[in-house]
Amino acid sequence: MTANIMAVFQKQIKDTFQNKMVLIQFLIYPLLALVMEHTVEVPGMPERFFTNLFAVIYMGMAPLSSMSAIIAEEKELNTLRPLWMADVKPTEYLLGIGGSMGLLSIAGALLFALIGAYKERTGAFLIVMAAGILVSLLVGAVIGVWSRNQMMAASISIPVMMVFSFLPMLSMFNDKIGKWAEWIYTQQISNMLQHIDSLAVNIKSGVVLSCNLAAAMMAFIYAYRKKGLK
Numbered sequence: 001m002t003a004n005i006m007a008v009f010q011k012q013i014k015d016t017f018q019n020k021m022v023l024i025q026f027l028i029y030p031l032l033a034l035v036m037e038h039t040v041e042v043p044g045m046p047e048r049f050f051t052n053l054f055a056v057i058y059m060g061m062a063p064l065s066s067m068s069a070i071i072a073e074e075k076e077l078n079t080l081r082p083l084w085m086a087d088v089k090p091t092e093y094l095l096g097i098g099g100s101m102g103l104l105s106i107a108g109a110l111l112f113a114l115i116g117a118y119k120e121r122t123g124a125f126l127i128v129m130a131a132g133i134l135v136s137l138l139v140g141a142v143i144g145v146w147s148r149n150q151m152m153a154a155s156i157s158i159p160v161m162m163v164f165s166f167l168p169m170l171s172m173f174n175d176k177i178g179k180w181a182e183w184i185y186t187q188q189i190s191n192m193l194q195h196i197d198s199l200a201v202n203i204k205s206g207v208v209l210s211c212n213l214a215a216a217m218m219a220f221i222y223a224y225r226k227k228g229l230k
Helices: 003-018 025-039 049-076 081-085 090-115 119-146 150-171 175-181 185-194 203-227
Strands: none
Touching: 003 090, 025 049, 025 090, 049 090, 049 119, 049 150, 049 185, 090 119, 119 150, 119 185, 119 203, 150 175, 150 185, 175 185, 185 203
């Protein structure tokens, strides 16, 4: 990690803790999971039902919305110019921002692991969550780079993250939605979390996650070449 990336990383961590609107996204979903796990009891409900449900919602929303909002805000306010004058390259900036949001996202995932009492499966839980978080960060970066301002970023990111986050829940009640949802990374993450105690290599999950990651990467490259960070 270069000095420039580390500088951006540290700056963004500091800014995030000062920005309550961004920070709350990493706390509200673990809090909801904690409340629901300890207040709702339904006969036959799977173990850690609400922990897994809100973990997937969190993974599809928090990294995506925070990444898009930060990039769009700095583009709109033109606060990137001092970084370019300080010889911070756009790729270094994006890696710094992505690294900071990724770390905060993993910290939130760790809260879910504690709420769900995964114990010896905590490592597997975090690895599965990290795979989904990476895709969400890339999608958020695409939206942030493509957007002219925060309002445009919000108008695009809200429907996108709603689809990604709630498809796994809707697929529980509708088989037709479930068939389509199988090709979305959040559904595969949900499937893996439901079987975390006996998690084994699943070819379909690996293929879907890889294709989603590749698609997000290509979309990011296209958006960056078309719009850049100006």
